[in-house]
Amino acid sequence: MQRRPTSFDIAALAGVSQPTVSRALRGSPTVSEATRARVIEAAASLNYTVDKNASNLRRQSSHTLALLFFEDPTPDDSLINPFFLSMLGSITRTCAAHGYDLLTSFQQLSDNWHTDYEDSRKADGIILLGYGDYLEFLPKLEALVRQGTHFVLWGSSRGGQLGPVVGSDNAQGGMDAARHLIACGRRRIAFLGTATLQSPEVLERWRGYAAALAQADLDVDPALRVDAITTEDAGYAAARELIARGQPFDAIFAASDLIAIGALRALAQAGLGVPDDVAVVGFDDLPAASLANPPLTTMAQDPRAAGRALVETLLAGLGGEPAESQVLPVRLVERRSSGR
Amino acid sequence: MQRRPTSFDIAALAGVSQPTVSRALRGSPTVSEATRARVIEAAASLNYTVDKNASNLRRQSSHTLALLFFEDPTPDDSLINPFFLSMLGSITRTCAAHGYDLLTSFQQLSDNWHTDYEDSRKADGIILLGYGDYLEFLPKLEALVRQGTHFVLWGSSRGGQLGPVVGSDNAQGGMDAARHLIACGRRRIAFLGTATLQSPEVLERWRGYAAALAQADLDVDPALRVDAITTEDAGYAAARELIARGQPFDAIFAASDLIAIGALRALAQAGLGVPDDVAVVGFDDLPAASLANPPLTTMAQDPRAAGRALVETLLAGLGGEPAESQVLPVRLVERRSSGR
DNA sequence: CGGGCGCTCGTATACGTATTCAACCGGCGT
DNA sequence: ACGCCGGTTGAATACGTATACGAGCGCCCG
Numbered sequence: 001m002q003r004r005p006t007s008f009d010i011a012a013l014a015g016v017s018q019p020t021v022s023r024a025l026r027g028s029p030t031v032s033e034a035t036r037a038r039v040i041e042a043a044a045s046l047n048y049t050v051d052k053n054a055s056n057l058r059r060q061s062s063h064t065l066a067l068l069f070f071e072d073p074t075p076d077d078s079l080i081n082p083f084f085l086s087m088l089g090s091i092t093r094t095c096a097a098h099g100y101d102l103l104t105s106f107q108q109l110s111d112n113w114h115t116d117y118e119d120s121r122k123a124d125g126i127i128l129l130g131y132g133d134y135l136e137f138l139p140k141l142e143a144l145v146r147q148g149t150h151f152v153l154w155g156s157s158r159g160g161q162l163g164p165v166v167g168s169d170n171a172q173g174g175m176d177a178a179r180h181l182i183a184c185g186r187r188r189i190a191f192l193g194t195a196t197l198q199s200p201e202v203l204e205r206w207r208g209y210a211a212a213l214a215q216a217d218l219d220v221d222p223a224l225r226v227d228a229i230t231t232e233d234a235g236y237a238a239a240r241e242l243i244a245r246g247q248p249f250d251a252i253f254a255a256s257d258l259i260a261i262g263a264l265r266a267l268a269q270a271g272l273g274v275p276d277d278v279a280v281v282g283f284d285d286l287p288a289a290s291l292a293n294p295p296l297t298t299m300a301q302d303p304r305a306a307g308r309a310l311v312e313t314l315l316a317g318l319g320g321e322p323a324e325s326q327v328l329p330v331r332l333v334e335r336r337s338s339g340r
Numbered sequence: 341m342q343r344r345p346t347s348f349d350i351a352a353l354a355g356v357s358q359p360t361v362s363r364a365l366r367g368s369p370t371v372s373e374a375t376r377a378r379v380i381e382a383a384a385s386l387n388y389t390v391d392k393n394a395s396n397l398r399r400q401s402s403h404t405l406a407l408l409f410f411e412d413p414t415p416d417d418s419l420i421n422p423f424f425l426s427m428l429g430s431i432t433r434t435c436a437a438h439g440y441d442l443l444t445s446f447q448q449l450s451d452n453w454h455t456d457y458e459d460s461r462k463a464d465g466i467i468l469l470g471y472g473d474y475l476e477f478l479p480k481l482e483a484l485v486r487q488g489t490h491f492v493l494w495g496s497s498r499g500g501q502l503g504p505v506v507g508s509d510n511a512q513g514g515m516d517a518a519r520h521l522i523a524c525g526r527r528r529i530a531f532l533g534t535a536t537l538q539s540p541e542v543l544e545r546w547r548g549y550a551a552a553l554a555q556a557d558l559d560v561d562p563a564l565r566v567d568a569i570t571t572e573d574a575g576y577a578a579a580r581e582l583i584a585r586g587q588p589f590d591a592i593f594a595a596s597d598l599i600a601i602g603a604l605r606a607l608a609q610a611g612l613g614v615p616d617d618v619a620v621v622g623f624d625d626l627p628a629a630s631l632a633n634p635p636l637t638t639m640a641q642d643p644r645a646a647g648r649a650l651v652e653t654l655l656a657g658l659g660g661e662p663a664e665s666q667v668l669p670v671r672l673v674e675r676r677s678s679g680r
Numbered sequence: 681c682g683g684g685c686g687c688t689c690g691t692a693t694a695c696g697t698a699t700t701c702a703a704c705c706g707g708c709g710t
Numbered sequence: 711a712c713g714c715c716g717g718t719t720g721a722a723t724a725c726g727t728a729t730a731c732g733a734g735c736g737c738c739c740g
Contacts, residue, residue: 004459006726017690022728032688049460053402054726056393057695067444069429082627085425089409092446101462104407104444106432119344120389122441261631287422291601293633346696357720362698372718394696397725 005046014042025050056121065095065314066103066123068113070130070137080106081230081258083284083303084129084154090307091127098315100124109133114140118149125150125314133198138162152314154306156200157325164323166309170201173299173330174208177253177281180297180332182216184339186251186279189213190224192238192263193255202255205283209253223247228259235262243270250278251338257282257289257298264292264337275339285333297338300331345386354382365390396461405435405654406443406463408453410470410477420446421570421598423624423643424469424494430647431467438655440464449473454480458489465490465654473538478502492654494646496540497665504663506649510541513639513670514548517593517621520637520672522556524679526591526619529553530564532578532603533595542595545623549593563587568599575602583610590618591678597622597629597638604632604677615679625673637678640671 007021014021016035023031024039031039042048056062067088069080088104095102103123107113109132117123128151130137141162144151157165181189193199195206210220223245228238235258242249243266252267254260260282264274272278274294282289285300309326317323347361354361356375363371364379371379382388396402407428409420428444435442443463447453449472457463468491470477481502484491497505521529533539535546550560563585568578575598582589583606592607594600600622604614612618614634622629625640649666657663 007728008726018726019691019728020689022726023689026728030688035688047455047459049455051397051726052460052462053393053396054695055728057391057397057697057725058727058729060695062393064443080429082422082425085422085428088425088428088444089420089446092444096445102444103404104428104432104442105436106429115387116389119387120392122392288628288631291628291631291633293631347698348696358696359698359721360719362696363719366698370718375718391696394725395698397695397727398697398699400725 005048006051007048009046010039010042010048013046014038060121061124062101062121063099064101064103064123065311066105066117066126067091068117068126068128068130069104069106070109070128070132071106081256082286082288083256083301086286086303087129087154087307087310090304091311094308094311098311100311100315109136109140114143114149115147118147125152125318127151127310127314128153130154134200135198150314150317152310152317152323154310156204157327161325164313164317165325166306166313167201167325167327168301168306168330169327170204170330171208171211173283173301174205174210174253175212176208176330176332177205177283177299178209178212179216180334180338181251181253181279181281182212182218184251184275184279187218188221188224188247188249189218189251189253190226190242190249191253191255192226192228192235192242192259194227194229195225195255196227199255205253205255221247224249228255228262230256230258232258232262232265235259236266237262239263239266240270243267243272252278252280254280254282257284257286257292257296260296260298260337261288261292264294264296268293274337279339280337282337289333290335292337294337295335297335298333300333302328302331345388346391347388349386350379350382350388353386354378400461401464402441402461403439404441404443404463405651406445406457406466407431408457408466408468408470409444409446410449410468410472411446421596422626422628423596423641426626426643427469427647427650430644431651434648434651438651440651440655449476449480454483454489455487458487465492465658467491467650467654468493470494474540475538490654490657492650492657492663494650496544497667501665504653504657505665506646506653507541507665507667508641508646508670509667510544510670511548511551513623513641514545514550514593515552516548516670516672517545517623517639518549518552519556520674520678521591521593521619521621522552522558524591524615524619527558528561528564528587528589529558529591529593530566530582530589531593531595532566532568532575532582532599534567534569535565535595536567539595545593545595561587564589568595568602570596570598572598572602572605575599576606577602579603579606580610583607583612592618592620594620594622597624597626597636600636600638600677601628601632604634604636608633614677619679620677622677629673630675632677634677635675637675638673640673642668642671 007018010021011018024036153165193202195203226238226242228234282296282298285298289296289298347358350361351358364376493505495507533542535543566578566582568574622636622638625638629636629638
């Protein structure tokens with residue numbers, strides 16, 4: 001097994017100098033087409049590829065993005081939200097289309113990831129994905145801004161302007177979901193989710209929901225609002241709590257599909273029929289939503305568009321353009337859980 | 341914004357030379373504890389981190405692994421198999437535990453990824469995940485072996501010994517699944533999946549299934565075997581085909597949960613009750629399995645153990661140890677779809 | 681006919697780190 | 711007193727590429 005070839009080997013083989021090899025392969029216009037062809041052929045014949053580390057070192061950039069998943073507070077067995085995973089494909093593909101590699105990592109909010117990536121030149125910028133506690137998250141974001149690290153965050157664009165944010169139109173989604181339930185004839189619509197600053201996205205959804213109720217002259221009853229993080233177990237617990245409160249309700253708007261699916265389980269256990277006794281609407285349109293029993297009506301987010309928007313926003317920032325946040329449309333997907 | 345600090349800056353601040361900084365930070369035993377402490381403090385005070393590119397260049401290794409997902413033949417909208425995604429967490433965590441970064445990428449079988457990663461020193465080794473056509477895959481594997489590229493493959497360890505393979509005990513799983521159905525009193529058990537060399541894993545599952553039938557003195561009826569790739573749509577189509585054949589059957593063993601879930605849809609549409617008319621068992625134990633209607637009995641693979649085994653096998657190979665394939669146990673998870 | 685210009689390419693160098701080798705120092709055995 | 715040795719450190723260099731700069735060349739214009 002011989003040593004892997006370098007640009008000097010290619011240069012010798014093509015009868016040119018090493019810098020010419022570099023120029024030819026990087027597409028510099030100052031090299032003649034004839035020379036470029038010779039170089040490319042020589043490179044191909046030796047299976048030469050540019051050494052990424054040397055190239056990165058010289059160019060002072062890694063042509064790599066880092067994708068950081070943040071886990072829910074429960075550190076142990078919790079799986080990452082499937083919606084984020086469904087973005088992975090379009091994120092990797094968009095990166096590849098722009099000639100970037102993608103580093104993937106799961107992180108705890110508490111670790112010091114924020115200094116790790118750009119500082120060590122492992123990545124030129126980072127994509128932050130996670131439903132952690134936003135208030136805990138903020139100091140890290142501030143640190144990123146202070147350091148001048150390039151990043152883009154998935155979340156709510158109304159959460160303050162600490163750098164570019166890409167997210168769904170949560171307020172519109174909440175409003176559409178509630179309107180749909182109202183149009184189905186429901187009047188006592190519960191909300192399951194963490195509608196506080198800890199989860200700006202959910203808060204937006206709640207605001208849209210509240211606005212829709214107000215427009216329909218319905219009360220926003222605090223007794224019909226139960227806190228729940230984005231897991232199935234939390235949804236189950238929240239629905240049980242809701243039932244235990246004894247307040248009448250005829251619909252549930254869950255801040256995420258996982259919560260909704262947990263709620264379906266609790267409702268079934270309590271002998272409440274869906275959609276006859278209680279209509280249910282979720283948020284995300286996970287693959288699991290169509291499998292739920294009954295199939296779950298939900299506000300669909302588009303993971304493909306989301307992934308693309310995240311990468312392109314980040315790359316625009318790297319290119320020096322002012323960072324523009326993006327809001328993506330959501331779409332009601334009607335299934336049986338909301339009746340009709 | 342000043343230039344980011346280098347090891348020379350740390351050296352000056354700590355009153356030592358640059359090599360000493362390198363030694364101190366990498367934990368070399370030849371540097372005195374007093375000096376090391378001074379260096380570490382100086383580094384911390386300037387927020388210094390080692391430049392990964394320079395370090396990699398010098399050390400001729402990237403301390404990075406690449407994770408390559410291969411898509412099913414349908415290139416366009418097909419999502420990646422959720423089971424693979426569920427390994428992602430444990431893969432990234434195991435990498436992190438060993439001080440490795442992880443590059444993630446989705447690939448087409450046809451691209452020339454096989455020369456791209458180790459050649460360009462982007463990664464020291466690659467993890468291959470995918471249910472593509474194994475026969476198409478083989479030439480690439482041979483190329484990897486020829487180049488001496490380090491890799492590990494998820495799949496069937498019986499598929500020939502082209503490098504280390506990590507996979508579940510598919511034969512045992514197929515046998516356990518079939519035995520379970522037999523124990524439930526079923527006699528005409530159909531098999532849905534691609535039981536050919538194109539999918540060695542599925543082939544193993546089929547062999548286990550066939551062996552179990554033979555042990556119970558039951559026929560292995562070719563009319564009860566329908567081809568299906570690992571998608572829900574394929575499962576749906578396969579079950580419809582099975583029904584259309586008009587052969588009686590009272591159970592289905594599907595080679596994956598996605599197939600099983602598609603089959604459930606087809607059965608429901610045809611008015612066949614599960615588990616009363618037809619018992620169904622899947623394979624994988626995706627999160628969706630417990631949500632299916634009725635909840636799906638399935639052979640559970642352990643994605644956490646799988647991810648860990650993949651990474652550790654690959655790292656062992658990088659460390660020069662002879663590459664040992666690993667077979668992981670599977671476990672029957674009984675739910676309602678198999679009756680009982 | 682000389683000077684300038686556009687096109688191509690080679691020379692020299694820098695990127696930041698890790699390692700090889702030599703140097704230094706104090707102490708100890710002879 | 712001398713030399714050697716273990717424990718530390720510094721000087722020099724190599725990793726492979728990309729770019730600033732200058733050199734050679736043919737050409738046109740004055």
